Structures are given as C-alpha cells and as structure tokens.
Amino acid sequence: DAKTTQPTSMDCAEGRAANLPCNHSTISGNEYVYWYRQIHSQGPQYIIHGLKNNETNEMASLIITEDRKSSTLILPHATLRDTAVYYCIVRVGSGSEKLVFGKGTKLTVNP
Amino acid sequence: NAGVMQNPRHLVRRRGQEARLRCSPMKGHSHVYWYRQLPEEGLKFMVYLQKENIIDESGMPKERFSAEFPKEGPSILRIQQVVRGDSAAYFCASSPTSGARLYGYTFGSGTRLTIV
Numbered sequence: 001d002a003k004t005t006q007p008t009s010m011d012c013a014e015g016r017a018a019n020l021p022c023n024h025s026t027i028s029g030n031e032y033v034y035w036y037r038q039i040h041s042q043g044p045q046y047i048i049h050g051l052k053n054n055e056t057n058e059m060a061s062l063i064i065t066e067d068r069k070s071s072t073l074i075l076p077h078a079t080l081r082d083t084a085v086y087y088c089i090v091r092v093g094s095g096s097e098k099l100v101f102g103k104g105t106k107l108t109v110n111p
Numbered sequence: 112n113a114g115v116m117q118n119p120r121h122l123v124r125r126r127g128q129e130a131r132l133r134c135s136p137m138k139g140h141s142h143v144y145w146y147r148q149l150p151e152e153g154l155k156f157m158v159y160l161q162k163e164n165i166i167d168e169s170g171m172p173k174e175r176f177s178a179e180f181p182k183e184g185p186s187i188l189r190i191q192q193v194v195r196g197d198s199a200a201y202f203c204a205s206s207p208t209s210g211a212r213l214y215g216y217t218f219g220s221g222t223r224l225t226i227v
Contacts, residue, residue, distance in 0.1 A: 034215065043115070043202050044154065046215030087153075098144065098167060099204075099216065101154040 003027065004088045009106040012082075018075040020105050022088030025069040031092050033064060034099065035073045037084040044087065044101075047073065078109045115140075115205050115219035116185075123225045124193050132188040132222045136205030143186040144216065145178060148200045160186060190224075198226045 005023040012018040024033065034049040048055055048062045050071075055062040061074040075082055087104040116135040124130050136143050145157040159167040160180035171178065175193075180186040190197055200223050204216040 036215075038154075041148075041200060041221075043204075043218030043220050044216075046217070049215060098156040098159055098170070100156065101146075103153050 003031075003090050003100070004102055006086075006088055006102065006105045008103065009108070011108050011110060012075075012078045014080060014109055014111050015077055018073075018078040018082065018107060018109070020073040020075075020086050020088075020107065021070065022073070023070045024088070024090045027068050027090050028092070031090045033062065033068075033071050034089045034091060035060070035062065036087045036089065036099075036101075037082075038087070038104070039081075039084040047086075078107075080109050080111065083107060083109045115203055115217050117201075117203050117219035117222050119222060120220065121223045121225070123227060125227055126194060127192050130190040130193050130197070130224055132190075132201050132203075132224070133185045134188070134203030134205075134219060135185040136203075137207075137217055140205035140207050140217070142206045143180050144204045144206075145186070145188050146202045146204065148202065148221075150199070154202065157188075193224075193226050195226050198224055200224075 032049050032051050035047040036044040038044045048057055048060050050062045050064055064071045085104040085106050087101050089099050115137055118133050141162050143160045146154040147157055148154045156170040158171050158178045163182050175191045177189045200221045202218050202221045204218045206216050
C-alpha cells in the first residue's frame with residue numbers, strides 16, 4: 001500500500017505556480033520522498049527526490065517540512081504540458097527497490 | 112542515448128494465446144522493473160530483475176505470468192493463456208544500480224495489451 005496521501009485533483013492557471021501537497025506522516029528516517037508524473041498514459045517521468053533538505057532542479061522544487069511528515073512539489077510556472085497525474089512516493093534508499101504508486105493528484109493546467 | 116525501449120507498443124491477443132512483452136533497459140542499466148496499469152488505475156509493481164536473477168516477484172500473479180532478464184538481450188514479460196483481465200498497459204523501468212535513489216528510475220513508453 002502507498003504510504004502517502006495526496007488530493008485527488010487540482011487545477012492551476014497557466015503561468016502560475018502549481019503547489020502539489022503530499023502527506024507522509026509515517027515516513028521513516030531512511031526513506032526518501034520521490035515525485036513522478038504520468039502524462040496521458042505515457043510512462044511515468046521522474047521529477048525530483050529528497051531526504052530532508054529542500055531540493056530544486058530544472059523541472060521543479062521540493063519542499064519537505066522539518067518533521068518530514070509532508071512535502072510540497074512546486075512547478076514554478078505551470079504550462080499546459082504539465083497537465084498530468086503527479087505521484088508522491090516514499091521509499092527506502094537502499095534494500096527494497098520497488099516504487100509503490102498511489103492514486104496521485106490529477107493536475108489540470110488551464111489556459 | 113536511447114531511453115528504455117519497450118516493444119511492441121500495442122499488442123492484441125485472443126483469449127488463450129501467449130503474450131510476450133520486451134524491454135531493453137537504458138545502456139549501462141542492469142536493473143529492470145515491470146509494472147502493470149489497469150484502465151483508470153495506478154501502476155502496480157510486478158517484478159524486479161537483475162541480469163539472470165529475479166530479485167523481487169512479490170507483485171507477480173502466481174499463475175501464467177513469468178519474467179526473465181537474460182545475460183544477453185532484453186527482459187521478457189511472458190503471459191500465458193491470456194484472459195480479458197490481462198488487458199492493461201505494461202511499463203518497464205530501469206536503473207543503473209541498486210542505489211537508484213540517486214537517479215530515479217527511467218520508464219519506457221509501455222506496451223498496451225488488449226485481449227479480444
């Protein structure tokens with residue numbers, strides 16, 4: 001079972017920041033937070049991951065709360081092509097390798 | 112640098128036939144993972160393989176399904192005596208080492224299997 005809770009759906013205006021929340025209140029100290037997205041039944045695409053520090057790359061930023069029980073994925077300037085299902089996943093960095101996908105958040109970017 | 116290659120992209124089989132799905136990992140990747148996505152549902156883990164070894168098959172149905180990743184060639188997901196309920200998208204992912212936390216997985220575009 002997925003260890004995360006995400007809203008079922010969200011809307012965002014094109015050009016605005018999209019902030020996608022994720023709760024992972026049972027996260028363990030050695031578990032990382034990963035974000036993937038799936039655009040219209042394509043293969044999932046890796047976005048970003050982090051352990052406890054905030055992370056940023058060319059796609060997004062990841063903000064993890066100090067107690068690590070929740071995080072937020074930020075797409076700074078959403079475009080129509082960012083419309084997708086976004087998955088927040090926690091997993092141990094070593095050992096069991098599988099990713100457990102929940103239902104994710106369906107983000108719709110509107111013009 | 113080609114990504115994860117899956118073929119065929121679409122596969123149609125009649126009930127009772129066999130389906131063989133192929134996955135070529137990214138160059139340099141030696142770990143392969145198979146996932147299934149039923150219509151309108153999320154991805155479900157099936158099996159994790161390294162070259163010539165099955166590491167975790169906890170998500171594989173007990174019957175009719177098998178997977179291999181030979182020393183040479185692609186990984187194969189094989190479904191025998193297919194039934195309508197096997198209709199789904201099957202995704203393969205690969206990673207370079209068991210330390211995948213540093214890289215994330217790279218997924219292929221999937222094989223859409225339709226059973227008629």
